[in-house]
Amino acid sequence: MAAESSFRALRAVEKDEGFFVTEIQEMPLASLPDHDVLIKVRYSSLNFKDALSAHGHRGVTREFPHTPGIDAAGVVVECGSGAFAPGDEVLVTGYDLGMNTPGGFGEYIRVPSDWVIKKPAHHDLRYFMVLGTAGLTAGLSVDRLATTVKPSDGEILVTGATGGVGSIAVALLAKLGYQAVALTSKVDHSDMLVRLGAHRIVDRSYVEDLPDKKALYKETWAGVVDTVGGSLFSKAVKAINHSGAATTCGMVAGTEVSTTIFPFILRGISVFGIDSVEISKARKERIWQLFDNEWALTNLDGISHDISLEELPAAIEKIHMGKMLGRMVLRHNP
Template sequence: MNKFRALRVSQDESGAYVRRVIECGIDELPAGELLIRVHYSSLNYKDALSASGNRGVTRNYPHTPGIDAAGVVAESAVAEFAPGDEVIVTGYDLGMNTAGGFAEYIRVPAAWAIKRPQGLSLREAMLLGTAGLTAALCVDKLEKTGLDASAGPVLVTGATGGVGSIAVRLLARLGYQVAAATGKAEQADFLRSLGAGQIVERAALLEGVDKPLLKEQWAGAVDTVGGDVLFNVVKSLRYGASVACCGLTAGVNFKANVFPFILRGVNLLGVDSVELPLMVKASMWDRLSLQWKLDGLESLAREVGLDQLPGEIERILAGQQVGRVLVRLI
């Protein structure tokens, strides 16, 4: 147990960031009450940013990314956890400035871990991962503002990505009419298999960027891309409707005006799954294991090992990821 494998990102002599699977020592891990043998992780856009040297995500290198991990406690310094407990760790500083889940072992504070809900296996938990947790938080927030399945079509942008694909599946599972927006027209059948009843071309969501308002279309929306797409979604919400915003792959800025907010009373809802209080995370994981449990998760994911991760990181940075990428570490 003294040695384990991990994906390590470092800078070479030219300043370029390189990714290699290396052997590490347990004593190299940071301080924390829990030593966890990781069974599964998953690949997220934030992991790809960390793995490409984005200092807004990770300040110091060499570094092991991976904001998700599910595994078994190997050592515990607190009474709340015992060796053998199966746990989930997502968010907080894992994989950002703390060595993350793209490794066979992690060491973390006990305050970051929740015990695996009985209704989910470790594998299922990472088929969902931060993407699934974020999608569920978006749907929960929309419903808390009054959205229900009878309200009309709900738009999901970036629908072939991790958060988007699970949001489509979850909304369809809950009985909503789902419109899936994507720039990957060839994935229309995949999106319909998740439950989307309408496919929207991404280019259509960029029409009318300079207009103050657009035709009312959506009873609600989950936006995973940001940028001008997000504000066009805001401008096309029905009266009193909301969009839950959780991503930035299309950019962090958009051309805004107040008209949709003061003439239609719409809401722009921010969703964060990183610093969420642990009790809220645990409650959402419980919901995903019970009344919101999704079948067919395997159809959303491809499984890879550590050695395949560098190539998968290039794919997600190039906008080519579809669904989820499950990382197996056992």
Template sequence: MKFKALVVSQPEKKVFVRSIETRSLDELPTGDLIVKVHYSSLNYKDALSATGNPGVTREFPHTPGIDAAGEVVSCTEGSFQPGDPVIVTSYDLGMETDGGFGQLIRVPASWALKLPKGLSLKESMMYGTAGLTAGLSVDQLIANGVTPDSGPILVTGATGGVGSLTVAILAKLGYQVTAVTGKLDEESYLKRLGAQQVLSREAFMTGSDRPMLKTTWGGVVDCVGGEMLATAIKSTRYDGVVTCCGLVASPELPINVFPFILRGVRLIGIDSAEAPMARRQQVWTKLADEWKLADLDRMVEEVALEQLEEKIKQMLAGELKRRVLVSLIEG
């Protein structure tokens, strides 16, 4: 069985080459589930894998793509039937296991979940791992008692994939959202998504060197890490909840314990890569139903596999303004 895939090769040390190649099923890793991929999406981790970042991928040749949605070809384990529509995200997909930038994937059946009713395969990849991460973050706010009456909710890195989807979901649920971004030219876009206030990164960080700041936020979804996360924690209201899922600014957290022991602020880490399947299913069901966004189309740009090279470069340069949906359907 032949299929088309983006393949990253390493012809010599520290040199990585990307090309669209025809591969065979025999070249894929072992697994009990084969999926014909209809759609994937481009994530920052994919861009790192595509450029040979050893923190993501060490073995080459390799096909990136931590997201995939498509139809089951076969399942020897018995959990799925041929033709079943499924979603496969994270775990090791697209890291050391050939991923969703190929028209076929072979993975453990335990990595897949059946597409929930109310969601198409295309819509599922408009969300992708970014939507799952946003959903997990919102779910933790709600599970820990943060309601629209708790006060404004801060979303950092708001123009990114996770941030923009979080803004839209929270706004749909009736929360008052403040978005922080380094791209103020995207203010109108964030307000269309539902943000009531948009702050520049510089304005938000004013006075951030103080040990405690004026209480403002009922909850926070941080997609950045570093000093921005620390500033958000310092300005969260008593008994507020802060979720964190990113480290693009820094993996370090320069903060003291005051917000935690004097205001009872709770910091919750969000991990979409190894989240238990039951939790994934719960969030995907909500994304397909009461959390479903009516305007997903305006949040994404659809490209073919052959157009990914340009988008990978734009992502690494910080120039992408929308999520990238990757179509692997031919014809």
């Protein structure tokens, strides 16, 4: 496969100080960084971090103009290290992709071979981008929770259940025999959560309205998969059963956590932080292999929507405003 001399990419551009727009630009292939694997991107996906980058969040991306896209799935064009052959179908998620290294919102990326994973055998590239970083994070969360909490222990609360991580966590928990309780402010989309396997749906206000000053609430959940952080996570922790556990991976509801020591010393709960960016390549490969085999999810069509590069800016605004449901998959032209 020969590479074109130029390619299209969605770029975040600073027009005035602090004012950012997105533009589809024609980029020379030579503009990509000097890494050893050139990949023609077939699919990417939209994540909250991409929206932050597109809006000029310097905690995500330091220099602009920039091409966001923390996920990419495509075909190897060149590999200087010999680790991959031209034509290999591969996945790249996390590390610096889409943050300060041009990402999957471009039709080509060039990355270090250590970032690249060969696509598992049984599912196509699009399936892995429906999952993307959201699915990888959900898989890491459920995998970690399962070391402490078993399906017979009781219900698992999933916060932000209609979002990317939350919706895939609901589907995966159901696949593994857990009773997933989907917490959401979008209860009018309960049908989507039921199709994913949610045991029941609870309005976000159920947790939000719990009294702030109580050190502990009634034991309610065997575990929590938290995707939003903030006060929701702080309150959910206080209602975990004795010897239960929680995972946390997001911060859209806030970065501060307020609790007491009592859930930990009186109920013996555990809290696990989940990172999908800088974990080892071996851990990523393990989770992708699980999703390709015993964790294979067949009910994701209802939460995934393909969009073009031209449709991407509107989708970015939607996720930035908290109105996104499920997963948006960017399909590049062949």
